[in-house]
Amino acid sequence: MARAVWSRLGRILWLSCLLPWAPAGVAAGLYELNLTTDSPATTGAEVTISASLVAKDNSSLALPADAHLYRFHWIHTPLVLTGKTEKGLSSTIHVVGHVPGDFPVSVWVTAADCWMCQPVARGFVVLPITELLVGDLVVTQNTSLPWPSSYLTKTVLKVSFLLHDPSNFLKTAVFLYSWDFGDGTQMVTEDSVVYYNYSIIGTFTVKLKVVAEWEEVKLDATKGVMQKTGDFSASLKLQETLRGIQVLGPTLIQTFQKMTVTLNFLGSPPLTVCWRLKPECLPLEEGECHPVSVASTAYNLTHTFRDPGDYCFSIRAENVISKTHQYHRIQVWPSRIQPAVFAFPCATLITVMLAFIMYMTLRNATQQKDMVEVADFDFSPMSDKNPEPPSGVRCCCQMCCGPFLLETPSEYLEIVRENHGLLPPLYKSVKTYTV
Structure with missing residues (x-):
């Protein structure tokens, strides 16, 4: 019975607290708090936190004209409070932290003189405090x-x-x-x-x-x-800014010959490079060629010309700082057969032909000589007493086949004497003295 009485009294007191501040209860959920702070801070330094009551979601809801109808409530422990000021629908506190860490600070707004009423708005912020300089x-x-x-x-x-x-x-x-x-x-x-x-x-x-x-x-x-x-x-x-492009490559080339041009960029990558062949050296317009990303300060261009004529490489390069243009003229001539390409095969062919001609000449000369020597033979019957071959044949046999065809040494010596009559004798005569 006593418990029921106390319960009824509590409800009456609660209603009596809410009835005077019905507008504040109705305003719950229509406002919010904007919090600002000058943290982080070093230990020992003072930190300022401000909270302002504003309409929620930037709506057109008008704020109360009487700021005394509301009160700001702060929780900042363990930070030490050094000052507090309230002005209109805003409140500012000053706190000091003597130890490092992240400290939460919360604030809410209620109707004045009714801290148990439902808050109109709430706010929350974390203050970082460090021992180091900030x-x-x-x-x-x-x-x-x-x-x-x-x-x-x-x-x-x-x-x-x-x-x-x-x-x-x-x-x-x-x-x-x-x-x-x-x-x-x-x-x-x-x-x-x-x-x-x-x-x-x-x-x-x-x-x-x-x-x-x-x-x-x-x-x-x-x-x-x-x-x-x-x-x-x-x-x-x-x-670095792009100070220019150094182009290294030929200025004269033949058709169907692969050409390589090296571009050295005087600037810092990354770069965007765009190039195109034109009859004249004119700057490239936007969208005139396909850009290529280059991550270094050098880039190689390769191209094969099919038609002769005068051409110009129009090159554009740019980085995040600047851009630059460069040109490179080149003349393309029709390709011709170079004599030097066939010099060695021709020399070899000529050498072979000359050798063949010399061989045939020597061979013909030898055959004619043999025919002349054969024609000098005397085919008349030789005498039975001293049969001798013709002198030409005898000379040839003596010079080439003599040592193999002669039968006795005496015949060999006789032939030597006949053919070398002017040579000194093989032996000296021995004089005989009678005593």
Whole structure:
């Protein structure tokens, strides 16, 4: 019985709380909170969070004219609250974090003097707190390129460090900057801005180490030196403008002969290359040829001419920075049979023919000589007493076949004496003396 009475009393109290603020209950779900913050922050620095009540989905719903009808409720523990202000339909708090981490902060809006009523709107945000310095490394150049993080070589770069300290927590600190530009160059400065010029193309990473020191009064009224550091980096892509195209190739060629032309691009890839043969050297129009992507600074063109005449290679190349044109004239002559191609076969044929002629000449000469020698033979009957062949045959036999046909040594000696009568005798006469 007592429990039922208390239940009825609770309902009555709940209704009495809602009835005065019926408009607020009706407004539930029609509004939302926009939250802004200046985080992240380093430990010890003050962080500001603001919440504003706006119509949901940017509708045309009018906001209440009396801002005192609503109240903002914040939950920020374990962050320490250092200040709170409310103005119209917005509320701002200031908190400090003494330990690093990600801390959630929530806020909701209810009718004034009725925190148990249904919230009109809710909001939620996470604050990152770190022990390191907070800031950004910004790289700028006078020339703007269409690609992000792309810059020109041989053009001065401005590299700046922007410290994020909206609460001026480090206003008395002394900073030291250590720079590394990724190409072997390092320097230490006391200024947060440096100017640097890259002389080569490529992708580089600029690294910066920042050290901040300041004096702080401790709880025991003594002064101590505090220090915070931070590491920052930025990736840079250094490129060159296209200063021209170097064309290496012949200027005179014959038809049906394959030609290769080498293009050397004086600039940084990637490139888009387009070329076409024209009767005259004129620039290429858009869509006049099919573009080809080139990932290096050299490219080879190959072509075979079928018709003689004067031609011009019209070449266009461009990268993300600039574009350029180049031309290459070439004359095409009709192909002819070159004598040098057949020089060796002809020389060989002539040599063979000359050798054959000499062989036939010598052969005919030998046959005629043999016929003459045969004609000199005397076929008359030889005497029985001293049969001798003709002198010509005898000479031939003596010179060629004598040693094999003669039967006795005496005959051989006799023939030698007859044929070599003028030669000295083979033996000397021996004189005989009688005593």
